[in-house]
Amino acid sequence: MLSKEIQLEVNKGAMLPLMEEFYTIQGEGFHTGTAAYFIRIGGCDVGCHWCDVKESWNAELHPPTGIDVIVSNASKYSETVVVTGGEPLMWDMTLLTQNLKGKGRKVHIETSGAYPLTGIWDWICLSPKKNKLPTQTVYDNAHELKVIIYNKHDFIFAEEQAEKVNGNAILFLQPEWSKKEEMTPLIVDYVMNNPKWRVSLQTHKYLNIP
Ligand SMILES: C[S@@+](CC[C@H](N)C(=O)[O-])C[C@H]1O[C@@H](n2cnc3c(N)ncnc32)[C@H](O)[C@@H]1O
Numbered sequence: 001m002l003s004k005e006i007q008l009e010v011n012k013g014a015m016l017p018l019m020e021e022f023y024t025i026q027g028e029g030f031h032t033g034t035a036a037y038f039i040r041i042g043g044c045d046v047g048c049h050w051c052d053v054k055e056s057w058n059a060e061l062h063p064p065t066g067i068d069v070i071v072s073n074a075s076k077y078s079e080t081v082v083v084t085g086g087e088p089l090m091w092d093m094t095l096l097t098q099n100l101k102g103k104g105r106k107v108h109i110e111t112s113g114a115y116p117l118t119g120i121w122d123w124i125c126l127s128p129k130k131n132k133l134p135t136q137t138v139y140d141n142a143h144e145l146k147v148i149i150y151n152k153h154d155f156i157f158a159e160e161q162a163e164k165v166n167g168n169a170i171l172f173l174q175p176e177w178s179k180k181e182e183m184t185p186l187i188v189d190y191v192m193n194n195p196k197w198r199v200s201l202q203t204h205k206y207l208n209i210p
């Protein structure tokens with residue numbers, strides 16, 4: 001149990017349950033191949049059975065950390081900071097993003113969109129999940145839509161989500177990692193037949209980097 005004081009700071013978004021932070025190469029989506037500092041915030045209740053960071057789900061396992069500390073670490077490394085999780089939009093992102101922007105950083109988010117949008121973002125990557133569909137604010141503001149393909153039905157889900165997202169969002173299909181041998185060839189065919197979509201791979205896993 002957190003003390004009352006710390007709980008109040010977390011509620012305001014002045015402290016956040018920080019799981020890990022690392023400087024790496026963005027492995028996925030539109031900004032693939034570019035250097036970025038990742039901040040992974042604990043806590044997620046969406047429950048994707050194939051999630052590759054299940055250790056993030058229980059926020060209580062990750063210490064509430066002041067955003068001043070998070071921002072000063074992140075600013076040392078990179079022009080671009082990617083906020084991910086867990087599900088970062090479970091927390092109020094206003095103060096974190098204001099402070100990162102104050103340091104002149106470009107601020108990106110990786111989100112399922114399952115909670116309303118908070119924060120000021122230079123780039124929003126929406127990866128919608130069937131278990132807990134995105135809120136309208138995230139559909140309206142996303143810069144990219146990245147749908148994970150675990151089975152053939154996910155192509156239908158992807159088209160449904162493309163109908164809901166704003167018309168400027170760039171559309172990606174990304175194979176679920178454990179199904180990549182089976183799904184990647186289907187994605188390749190699908191994109192050739194439906195060229196509004198692009199392929200996204202988890203390139204950091206091929207490069208053996210975080
Ligand atoms: C771990 S999630 C954290 C951010 C947020 N909860 C979300 O789902 O967008 C980061 C990205 O990894 C993707 N992802 C998670 N597990 C994956 C897997 N096994 N294969 C492919 N992509 C995966 C998610 O869809 C999301 O785009």
Ligand SMILES: Nc1nc2[nH]cc(C(=O)O)c2c(=O)[nH]1
Nearest residue numbers: 025026027028084110204210
């Ligand atoms: N290199 C690298 N790129 C990523 N893009 C999105 C990631 C995430 O887990 O949100 C991720 C990640 O975990 N590592």
Ligand code: SF4
Nearest residue numbers: 044046047048051112
């Ligand atoms: S929403 Fe993101 S963090 Fe949560 S279970 Fe799904 S992939 Fe994992």
Ligand SMILES: [Mg+2]
Nearest residue numbers: 052053084210
């Ligand atoms: Mg990842």
